Amino acid sequence: MAATIEQIQAAASDWSIEVTPNGASKIDSFADCLAPGTTVNVTFLPGSDPMDTVAVAERLHNDGMNPVPHLAARSLKDTDQLDALLSAFTQKAGVSEVLVIGGGVDNPVGQFASSIEVLNTGLIQKYGINNIGVAGHPEGSPDISDEEIVEALGLKNDLAKRDGLNLYIETQFCFEADIVLAWEKSIREAGNNLPIRVGIPGPATIKTLFRFAQVSGIGPSMRFIAKQAKNVAKLMTVQSPHILLDDLAEGMATDKDCMIKHFHFYPFGGFAKTAAYAQAIADGHIKTLPKGGFEALVA
Secondary structure, eight states: OOOOHHHHHHHTTTOEEEEOHHHHTTOSOGGGTSOTTOEEEEOOOTTSOHHHHHHHHHHHHHTTOEEEEEEEGGGOOOHHHHHHHHHHHHHHHOOOEEEEEOOSOSSOSSSOOSHHHHHTTOHHHHTTOOEEEEEEOTTOBTTBOHHHHHHHHHHHHHHHHHHTOEEEEEEEEOSOHHHHHHHHHHHHHTTOOOOEEEEEEOSEEHHHHHHHHHHHTOSHHHHHHHHHHTOGGGTTSEEOOHHHHHHHHHHHHHOTTOOEEEEEEEOTTOHHHHHHHHHHHHTTOEEEOTTSSEEEOOO
8 A cells, every 4th residue: 555645745745955055156046946834954964164054044034045054063162052043043043943953973072962952052942943953863863872862852842841942853864764753653652742753865876875875874774775775777777766755654644643744854865856846846846656655846
């Protein structure tokens, strides 16, 4: 059994997408490839200048989008820098939503070692930001143990309930729906009440996907894409996430308690290309395939 077109379209509604400051420098206007109000995450990568993230968020705001800057805990110096960044985000870019992550740094550059420490400062709430994303790890993380992940998720659920915050989970990118659905069910049974945005790799060559999977160090998905990368003839073949999306949409539709609500696209094969693909699915411009999955009818 596969998801219906209506189920796939519903699952793909209110999708979001990610951009790096470097990637943003190649985009003349976000309005050329995104519908007004589209949610766009802006990365704050290790070793980068956080003001680059501010500048991209400001551009997105001016182009009519909903910028969601990353706050990488282990790359922040102290509460003063956090306060200054939040001030810049809200005043210059009209930010009303942020994603708080640990950040891929072995040794913190300042006083924060984890995202929960940033959340507990109360500074995000001080600036009227109540929509806050936190990281989710269906396949674990190379930066934190499984036990610490479970504990941190419990603390974030407690914080959301205590302070009335709209917290949600945004996951690393994955390739296999079964792993994601099993993870969602396990954390739900452990008490998770936070809605989830699942990370989806946008259409890209197998070679490109393999490279990003290597950098991210994700487990089962790494093995999944590595198996395909062994076929040299297929390395430059563009792989669409249609099977993943189909299976997730089916799981979301059949389990009414499922906390997966939306998709977040990682534009590994190009920002405009990924945005057009995601929008086509959200608009229902898709054709189901006899052997499973679907084709997105991109204009």
